Amino acid sequence: LNQIVECIPNFSEGRRQDVIEEIVAAMSHVAGAEVLDVQSNVDHNRSVVSIVGEPDAVAEAAFQGVARAAELIDMDHHRGGHPRMGAADVVPFVPVRGISMEGCVKLARRLGERVATELGIPVYLYEAAASRPDRTNLAEVRRGEYEGLKQEIALDPDRVPDFGPAKVGKAGATAIGARPPLIAFNVYLNTTDVAPARAIARGVRYSSGGLRFVKALGLLVDGQAQVSMNLTDYRSTPIHRVLEMVRREAASYGLSVTHCEVVGLLPAEALFDAAQFYLQLAGFSTNQVLENRLIQDE
């Protein structure tokens, strides 16, 4: 069947290179899972790892990473600019190919149970894997961070974890979930003025009335105005719809798009969707892509 998932565990260590390497090594050793990318941020004191492969192998790799992080990171000594509540802070699963969101939810739940049972770490399920509506939003789950949760977990019934003890040790707590792939998409405008980029960002983003799965900011990058966006569900809010809306808003300021960029990885389907839209391929099926046929037939 050739199922592929991505898992992007975030660890609360972005400074001690040896610790980061040991955690990554624990995940790299799992056959069938591939560590594609490690990005460490010193200010955040945090590392974001991308693992891709077969579902069970990726879940095993994630478990090994969580276990090693729990041994090597003491949250009582962790300081950093990014909100966090655990040594392995968040572990999202993302469907890439041949697996549904529901399949990723099952993976997340199974991993959560294992992390709780074998490592004694409190686990909160979030986003598509959430067991309660108020845990869908990660920010809500992580409220108060490590220090706050440590106090509240035993006192506040609302903070009882989905798996594991209502008690926070030095490894903190871990949020495990499932979500669509996130696409970092930036649009550059032919102006050195940040004001229109900010106004356009307000227009297209969900939080101020725009498209449901768009987060956006207006920035100046090397002196050029940029609408910087995260597309959190490209199937429901596709790239082309976002770009065309930005383009239309920019035109109302007499501005145009000089170029765009995707930062990091994105699924092939997101580009197929854009090609299908602009080429007006009404009856197109991704089954017509040669490489897809080959993979399915294997």
Next chain:
Amino acid sequence: LNQIVECIPNFSEGRRQDVIEEIVAAMSHVAGAEVLDVQSNVDHNRSVVSIVGEPDAVAEAAFQGVARAAELIDMDHHRGGHPRMGAADVVPFVPVRGISMEGCVKLARRLGERVATELGIPVYLYEAAASRPDRTNLAEVRRGEYEGLKQEIALDPDRVPDFGPAKVGKAGATAIGARPPLIAFNVYLNTTDVAPARAIARGVRYSSGGLRFVKALGLLVDGQAQVSMNLTDYRSTPIHRVLEMVRREAASYGLSVTHCEVVGLLPAEALFDAAQFYLQLAGFSTNQVLENRLIQDE
């Protein structure tokens, strides 16, 4: 390295289903090669097969198909509406992933040598695999078809095959080559009049002064005007450039594009190119496609 080629052998049998099945079976049995598609045309008395997989496996499958066709098809009794000169008439190799055109040329030459040596069939190399400029064009190689070649091969030094005897048996001769993937791309216009479709086809196609790797015809399909095209090298003449030219020509008649279609298969890269163009992704690399990363790392 994960190299993938496509081979699209054309056989001179489109009527006797049992014969077609035996030829396809001979190719299907080769491990590492996959028969994706078989299209038989009764009027042409011809079948077009698509095989995809690792280079050596695909070449082996092609050889098995050529060998079985030589046993089962007698060109002295073949009649059909499509030009042909052999039981296995043409065998093009197409690079799909991780292999260059030069790699496909080598495959074509090796297969040509083997078909000549083991089966005693005269082989002409064509398109990118051609040994002489006048054999690049398949129509030139196949001039006079089976019946004409049978007379000329021993008399005309220009018709000496690249491999094998200068003598045509009941299996005829086979053209073996390498070429880019061909994309069948049709554009529909909002009119029931075929005239503008024909004029647009003349404008965009190579043969009457248009884009180098475009063949085009204007047709009526279910009462709607269609510009029917074959894009013979999508890297040099990409889909989006063709569509935008058709769109511009149509606008000069006050017409617009209702929708488009790709008939059959196309490589993922052709759609990535279109997405990159319309999304203005100046610095984009296909290395940013999640699935590509995974495949390369395996």
